[in-house]
Amino acid sequence: DSTASDTASENYSIKQIITESVAQNIPFVGRKRSLIEDARKERASGSSSPGPSRGGENFVFEEKEGTVTLNIIFALSHEKNAGFFKTGKVFETFEAKLLHIESRPGRKSKNSGCDDLEFFMRCEVHISDTDIFINSLKRVADDVRTIPEEKVPWFPRKIRDLDKCNLLITKYDPDMDQDHPVSVYLSNIARGEPLPRVEYTPEEVATWREVYRTLRTIYPDLACRQFLGGLQQLERECGYGEDGIPQLREVSAFLREKTGFQLRPVAGLLSARDFLASLAFRVFQCTQYIRHASAPMHSPEPDCCHELLGHIPMLADKEFAQFSQEIGLASLGASDEDIERLSTLYWFTVEFGLCKQNGTVKAYGAGLLSSYGELIYALSNEPEYKPFNPEETAIQPYQDQTFQPVYFVSESFEDAKIKMRRYSSSIQRPFSVRYDPFTCSLEVLDQPSKIQHALGQMRDDLKILHSALEKLG
Secondary structure (H helix, E strand, O other), X not given: OHHHHHHHHHHHHHHHHHHHHHHOOOOOOOOOOOHHHHHHHHHHHOOOOOOOEEEOOEEEOEEEOOEEEEEEEEEEOOOOOOHHHXXXXXXXXXXXXXXXXXXXXXXXXXXXXXXXXXEEEEEEEEHHHHHHHHHHHHHHOEEEEEOOOOOOOOOOOEHHHHHHOOOEEEOOOOOOOOOOOHHHHHHHHHOOOOOOOOOOOHHHXXXXXXXXXXXXXXXXXXXXXXXXXXXXHHHHHOOOOOOOOOOHXXXXXXXXXXXXXXXXXXXXXXXXXXXXXXXXXOEEEEOOOOOOOOOOOOOOOOOHHHHHHHHHHHHOOHHHHHHHHHHHHHHOOOOHHHHHHHHHHHHHHHHOOEEEEOOEEEEOOHHHHOOHHHHHHHOOOOOEEEEOOHHHHOOOOOOOOOOOOEEEEEOOHHHHHHHHHHHHOOOOOOOEEEEEOOOOEEEEEOXXXXXXXXXXXXXXXXXXXXXXXXXXX
């Protein structure tokens, strides 16, 4: 049958391309910067909030104008009826300014069998009185101790807070060709246009055409089915094709209907913390300029070929969109060390991830799907494959001057999502976060009442599902 022979011939030619291309050592233009490198530089510069200082034996978390702020915990036994008044006298004597107070039942007294009371107090005292103030409390109360304040780096709570997540690590390079198209777009973004329409030049469209046509011929054999399905929908509904570069406005509207993701224009590579925080809100920060015509098959920085061909088809898949958001949610309030690890996870999954489908390894990473040379190399016999394990992946050395020597293979997006959630729960934070899609905001679950409210909403959802099952039955 002619169709079968055509398909066989096509498959043979793809394999031949892979073999020949790897053998020819396809040149690789080193990336100028990566998300991982930026996370390392942020950590080295100490960009997040500093930890508590320590004065003497007592933890101090803030010093200003000759005073220090202390967090103090102490217990009063049931037998010491006057204990509370005596502790109050200590505060009065040292002119301690009380900022916050909480109490709760403590352990049971050995003699009376009644509960002791535990107190938490935050107060300001003169810096020279710190040690004697604490020692005076120890004379009238039990189990007196100071605890450090857990300082958490700032993170956005509402989607409008993403306006503050605009720390650019790389942007338009003045040493670049002055006619490079990126210079045209920066003024539009600087004026705050949400998703400005871009009039691409004939040369830019020709660059897009060459990239699109070349990659489109190898996608059917090398890309995962979620990517192929998303690309086909984009071709039907958003004008994807060789003849024109899609506009972000239409693409963003398409994504919102499919998975709730939306696009925001950015003029370069954001800091790792800001970029990951955006994902928590299902917002993808996206460039609009296109790579230079002199190097159409690779760009050292993200451009619209990378975004539109690499990322967007995958973000149209619900499971992958959820996986991407999980990485963003895990980054909120995380330490600089954890941001570096999460950036590495992002690099080896969202950018350079592989997955198994029907016994064959396929590509789903945007860095692969927008780079002809590395896509062919990644699915050849050259690199090493490892199963996706977040603990190992998060510390894997990366390579940005040549192709990756190691790629991580996920069993499925659902499996990767479960592993990612398990890894996220190990990140040390004094709270958890929950995304509210109705208000596009984040709720910090740091109080029992908030958790109870979240459970109430979950119960309402379960009632709807239970009703639906009854009707089907």
